[in-house]
Amino acid sequence: MTVAVHLPLAEKTDWWVKVLQERLPGWTVESMSAVAKPEDVSYAVVWRPRTGDMARFPNLKAIVSIGAGIDHVLADEQLPLGVPIIRTVGADLTQRMREYVALHVLRHHRDMPRQLRAQAERDWHAIVVPVAPNRTVGVMGLGNLGAAAATTVAGLGFSARGWSRSAKTIPGVDTYAGADQFDSFLAGCDILVNLLPLTDRTAGVLNAELFARLPAGACIINCARGPHLVDDDLLAALDSGHIKQATLDVFHQEPLPADHPFWGHPAITVTPHVASQIDPLTGAGLIAANLKTFEETGTCEDLADAARGY
């Protein structure tokens, strides 16, 4: 069984080849760029593959995304149709996202950016904020990560709500579903967290129209994908004061170009796509287990639905 691995950085590819080979004795794991016989490749394990990479392999049984999102795989216009895509998800990834969302929700809730500005000016300035139950945190997307994030903020005492495509029941979280309930969901969200997958339907969802539906002074946390956000609309909403602050972990172009206005904006916190990066050794174990299960049974639990886009 041959597995071809590709990540944008050659040294990362080499690392994944090594650890996957250790976990898949009897299989052949190699860098995609070193594959001599494309017809032998049964599985591709990738992060941000290049256009046409998968089309080279006529006998591909499945593609593994080294991550939860599959948008980077589906972006390949030459992607062979019908090849199953396996996500890499699990408790490690979910826990890291819980921590990131808790950190930034609390930071906005307690107005830490303003408190830090006061410290810089040696100003003993006490900021009094509402208690968490009087603050509404909305989470867009209630999958593995969004449901965990919503449950986490509910556990901190916030008034938590979430929005997804299909209806859900999550203890402690008010849930909304579908386009019909989107406006009701948004109204009253003091802090909005985006954990939607990037699809044709969700691209650009964080736009001027959405910001206008949020209460004045709302904060945005985007830890899903850069193209969910219309950058100029956020800058305008921040400059008008309608949106107070934003935390952004993901961007249209990564790394975020040095001259991008987000870097120096006083109301924006930039993090470099680190909200939830799976521990690589844990991820390698999950991927090896999924490959073995798929090889034995022709399916596995973490299959994405390529037609749906996530």
Ligand code: NDP
């Ligand atoms: P899942 O696929 O488990 O869940 C996606 C959720 O979004 C589901 O609840 C789904 O609804 C909902 N959804 C999808 N499309 C729509 C729509 N059109 N309208 C309303 N709701 C919709 O994803 P995960 O929770 O595992 O991950 C979410 C995203 O987080 C990933 O796709 C990735 O982009 C991002 N991510 C970012 C990381 C980072 O470090 N910044 C790390 C890991 C992931 P339903 O349940 O009804 O299908």
Ligand code: OXD
């Ligand atoms: C993912 C990511 O999709 O790291 O897992 O963004």
